[in-house]
Amino acid sequence: MKAGTAWLLDAPIYVFRAWFGMPDNWRDTDGRSLNAVIGFSSTILTLLEKIAPEEPFLAAFDESLGTNYRNEIYSNYKISRALPDPELIFQFDVCKKILSELGISSFSGRRYEADDYIATLSEFYRRADYNVRVITRDKDLSQLISGNDCVCFDPISGKETNEATFKKEALIAPSQVPDFIGLVGDPVDDIPGVPGIGKKTAATLLCKHGSLEGIEEYLNTGGKFEIRGGDRVGRLLNENWDKALMSRELARLNKAIPNINIERKTARSGANYKRVEHLLSGWNAPESILIRCNRLAMKFA
Secondary structure (H helix, E strand, C coil), X not given: CCCCEEEXXXXXXXXXXXXXXXXXXXXXXXXXXXXXXXXXXXXXXXXXXXXXXXXXXXXXXXXXXXXXXXXXXXXXXXXXXXCCCHHHHHHHHHHHHHHHHCCCEEECCCXXXXXXXXXXXXXXXHHCXXXXXXXXXXXXXXXXXXXXXXXXXXXXXXXXXXXXXXXXXXCCCHHHHHHHHHHHCEXXXXXXXXXXXXXXXXXXXXXXXXXXXXXXXXXXXXXXXXXXXXXXXXXXXXXXXXXXXXXXXXXXXXXXXXXXXXXXHCCCCCCCHHHHHHHHHHCCCCHHHHHHHHHHHHXXX
16 A cells, blocks of 8 residues: 655746736735736645645756756757746745745755656655656656656646556657657757657657667667668668767656755645735735635644
8 A cells, every 4th residue: 555645746837837827917015926926826725625734745946047967968958948037036936935835845956957856756755655646737757657656647737647648648658758859859948859850750669669779779780660761760860879869868857866855845744824825815816716725724724
């Protein structure tokens, strides 16, 4: 029997969603916008109504744009990404404050991304015999999915993705995601991949050969790819193999971030729902959010 369920929040993606999707109707006493804070708080309070207070709930944020260890591997990693707007940085800080008031610890750092912290936390809890629910809309985290023990869950759509669902939709296994990105690249993160290799071809190659190592072994023994344009594919791979290996390394999540004390941050305690309700009320948050917060205060009093 499992020890319980650990919930790991990919916080940035939901802050960004609220920042771009919520109207600019809320401001603090200094006139600073709070639309992302309001939308993010609504999402978190909805989640908390489903999660038992004894279940670990931790969050991860990004602070590593331009300073991530991946930039040492490839200097152009995420080079097209602009630094966040100062107003958005302010709202990120307020979102962290909201989580803290709700008893939810956050992890972030200048060397590792939010995804790496989630991967490390996932590994910790899986070894402690917990089920893991990764709260995200980000495809990069799908490489953590394992059976029904570690799944991705998006509270906005209500969709939960386990290993069987992922394989049916992506035509590859979750563990093959880094190899897949190694082949096709990821323009969002400026990961080059192998020019000319598309998603269908990459999935076909991985289904047959398992990994980049399997593909390389096949190439080295003089194998010919029995797919449309197979000769061209072989040539592209041979010419860009170093790019494929580097791109996989960029896509692979770090599951062993050093020197973070997870044990001291696992217990969700000290949640102050009344304080959060007071903050949200002072910002004229929608009544539905205040009611949700009050309901949680009464439920866990």
